[in-house]
Amino acid sequence: MDRIASVRPDRPSGFSRASRFFALVGIGALLPLAALAQSADSYPNRPVKMLIPYAPGGATDIIARHLSPKLQEVLGQPFVVDNRAGASGNIALEAAAKAAPDGYTLLVGNVSTNAINESTFAAVLQTRPSRDLVGISKLVEIPHVVVAAPSFPPNSVAEMIEWAKRNPGKLNYASAGLGTYPQLDMLRLLKAAGIEATHIPYKGGAAQMLPALMTGEVQVAFINLASTIEQVKAGRLKVLATTMPTRRHQRLAGTVRTGGNAEAHRRQVVRGGCSRAVAT
Incomplete structure (x- = not known):
């Protein structure tokens, strides 16, 4: 001990x-x-x-x-x-x-x-x-977060849903592969919102997802906070929503809870x- x-x-x-x-x-x-x-x-x-x-x-x-x-x-x-x-x-x-x-x-x-x-x-x-x-x-x-590149127009999940409805077929999202929790979490959100999005899997997980998100190769992703916190703090990614019970970081202060209880x-x-x- x-x-x-x-x-x-x-x-x-x-x-x-x-x-x-x-x-x-x-x-x-x-x-x-x-x-x-x-x-x-x-x-x-x-x-x-x-x-x-x-x-x-x-x-x-x-x-x-x-x-x-x-x-x-x-x-x-x-x-x-x-x-x-x-x-x-x-x-x-x-x-x-x-x-x-x-x-x-x-x-x-x-x-x-x-x-x-x-x-x-x-x-x-x-x-x-x-x-x-x-x-x-x-x-x-x-905790999980829904993240996007700063260049992505929506700044919240509600705005993302409205954007997807106005631009059918243009929303896409990243995951670590078929059946992984980033894909399943996003599918649940898409179903609840009544919208569709193109799935783009990255077999390397966050190591490939993050560069793709930051460069705008892919628009949004459900991903865990540990993988993204440094990019969020540096302003290279923005958080649209979080599953955190409290807003522990100033860049998360304006976000809303997704309503789920997803954690990695x-x-x-x-x-x-x-x-x-x-x-x-």
Whole structure:
């Protein structure tokens, strides 16, 4: 416990204060692993691989890269971040499920990889997270925002809906792939508003979505706040709506809630069959 208490977050300039908070939450949630290492000294005794289902730069990657050095500091072995982007997260999901059940391959997934994909890709996905993987810890909950480039005329969801009705067929939106939560959240909004929009998926997740949004290649997206907060603060993106219960940043002060309760959950999982002592 003292080893955990002595850990302090690094402050790399590229990461937001919110992201540092998320990393500490993850460390606290993994206290059972630290206790196991101190009592038995049996795990880990070699490097641990952390599979990330998206390209570098998104919230899942950011959180994993905050956790990695802290876990190494506490547990004494490297936790190596391995990005396996593509197929809406299913490439990393399959890799985690096929790994040896020894606790040395972890998946830092989100609600898409851990829950949604099992139903959306049921006909083609060989892995079922509910059957083949074991949850270790819920790491973080991140509020969602609807963002757009500053050049996009609407400044709110209500204005976006009116704009789409006046310009049928011209609205488009980004997502991290078919069946991912940015797509499903937007589909829910479009249905409620009675409008249509063209879906533009980016297999690299936020790392590809953000440049596309900032350059106007795509107009809007549902995305998590951790991936976008620095761009919002710099004025390179604007927020049309948020699921945050309070407006914690001045650039969110004028936004409205979407009426939903969507949040991005990150959870760490391990291959099914892993020793219960290691997994817990």
